[in-house]
Amino acid sequence: MPSKFSKRPVNQVFPLFNGKRTVPSVAGLKQLLEYHGVDLQKETLEQLWAYHQLLREHNKDQDLTRLNAFETIVERHYADCTLINAYVPEWPKRMIDVGSGAGFPGIPLKLVNPDIRLTLCEPRPNRIEFLNLVIQELGLKGIDVFGHKVTSRSLTFPVQGVISRAFELIELTLPRIQKALVPGGRAYFMKGPAVKDELATLHPEDYGFKLVSKHFYRIPRSTQDRALVILEKEQE
Numbered sequence: 001m002p003s004k005f006s007k008r009p010v011n012q013v014f015p016l017f018n019g020k021r022t023v024p025s026v027a028g029l030k031q032l033l034e035y036h037g038v039d040l041q042k043e044t045l046e047q048l049w050a051y052h053q054l055l056r057e058h059n060k061d062q063d064l065t066r067l068n069a070f071e072t073i074v075e076r077h078y079a080d081c082t083l084i085n086a087y088v089p090e091w092p093k094r095m096i097d098v099g100s101g102a103g104f105p106g107i108p109l110k111l112v113n114p115d116i117r118l119t120l121c122e123p124r125p126n127r128i129e130f131l132n133l134v135i136q137e138l139g140l141k142g143i144d145v146f147g148h149k150v151t152s153r154s155l156t157f158p159v160q161g162v163i164s165r166a167f168e169l170i171e172l173t174l175p176r177i178q179k180a181l182v183p184g185g186r187a188y189f190m191k192g193p194a195v196k197d198e199l200a201t202l203h204p205e206d207y208g209f210k211l212v213s214k215h216f217y218r219i220p221r222s223t224q225d226r227a228l229v230i231l232e233k234e235q236e
């Protein structure tokens with residue numbers, strides 16, 4: 001599990017491979033992901049590389065991510081959004097990603113779990129355009145974009161799972177997804193370590209949810225602490 005890996009000093013940003021920067025390439029992507037404990041199949045790596053190239057190409061004028069260095073993008077976006085598989089033995093078949101932004105965690109999650117039927121929910125026009133482009137260019141199936149804000153009324157289709165990363169307080173998201181999530185459906189919140197404070201005052205039962213599990217871990221060989229909180233909607 002991630003926690004067994006040693007910590008990296010905070011100021012040592014690129015300790016890999018004798019201090020050398022990694023050349024952005026599919027081989028470099030593989031090397032960096034493996035360094036952070038993620039082993040992907042060749043086809044998945046190639047799809048992730050194609051996504052990365054689109055992200056870089058469109059980042060300047062579409063404000064998609066504030067991260068720049070290849071190593072940092074791999075660590076904080078791609079490794080982060082694929083390592084969560086370790087904590088979820090089986091994902092729900094029909095899911096939404098609320099507040100997808102440039103596609104996190106939705107796109108990497110879909111690439112490593114192609115069977116999930118996923119809707120990326122994102123209201124900002126430039127990001128909607130980018131997400132649709134990614135789906136088209138990568139030829140992805142079973143994924144679409146809901147180009148509106150998720151509110152308690154806007155989602156009109158039932159889902160079995162909801163995921164979000166770096167979005168908002170859990171207590172603000174629960175009322176938004178309450179109607180769309182089927183009883184027994186699960187909500188996955190990708191958070192930082194500060195979620196401990198949030199959990200101290202959260203009463204999921206007020207929204208018809210119960211806590212299933214919480215996982216605190218570090219992206220292997222990084223300084224990045226993460227948490228995954230899993231809630232389940234109670235039967236009505």
Ligand SMILES: C[S@@+](CC[C@H](N)C(=O)[O-])C[C@H]1O[C@@H](n2cnc3c(N)ncnc32)[C@H](O)[C@@H]1O
Binds near residue numbers: 166
């Ligand atoms: C901080 S960004 C996080 C993006 C992405 N999840 C990530 O981890 O990089 C939050 C995103 O949520 C979107 N957003 C804001 N309110 C929303 C709502 N009610 N429903 C869906 N998306 C929303 C914003 O447009 C923005 O792209």
